Amino acid sequence: MQLMNQMRLEFLSIPANVAFARVAVAAFASQLDFTLADLEEIKVAVSEAVGNAIIHGYGHVPDRLVRVYAALTQDTLELRIEDEGRGIEDIEKALEPAFSTDAERLGLGFVFMQSFMENFRLESKRGRGTTVIMSKSTGNNMARAGEAT
DSSP, X not given: OOOOEEEEEEEESOTHHHHHHHHHHHHHHTTSOOOHHHHHHHHHHHHHHHHHIIXXXXXXXXXXXXXXXXXXXXXXXXXXXXXXXXXXXXXXHHTSTTOOSSTTSOSOHHHHHHHHSSEEEEEEETTTEEEEEEEEETTHHHHHHHHHO
């Protein structure tokens, strides 16, 4: 598919930037024909990915960088959220529902990302960082409308 638009964000690993990232990506995604429910799901997925980078990747160290790349094709939003933090020791285990390295967290972030986005991939190298790659297309809106009738 032909690229219609793209953006890159780079910001410090501070909690206030979770809200910034979610709103920026939702505004960017709204160039396509997403429903309000789709945009809410995109915001949650972005919040979870950026929050994971800050909390788990960087351990709340505020002077590290989180990068968000977004691209739009005719009907698809493609996202890539990257950190250069600790990385994930066991990706398979990290993807299990309710698993968390932080006892105060529910461990549902990856579950939300996987359920709200059509495509989801997680890449990580211990000590080198983590990349979350996900996408969502507007094409499923028609399928959902057909299922509701």
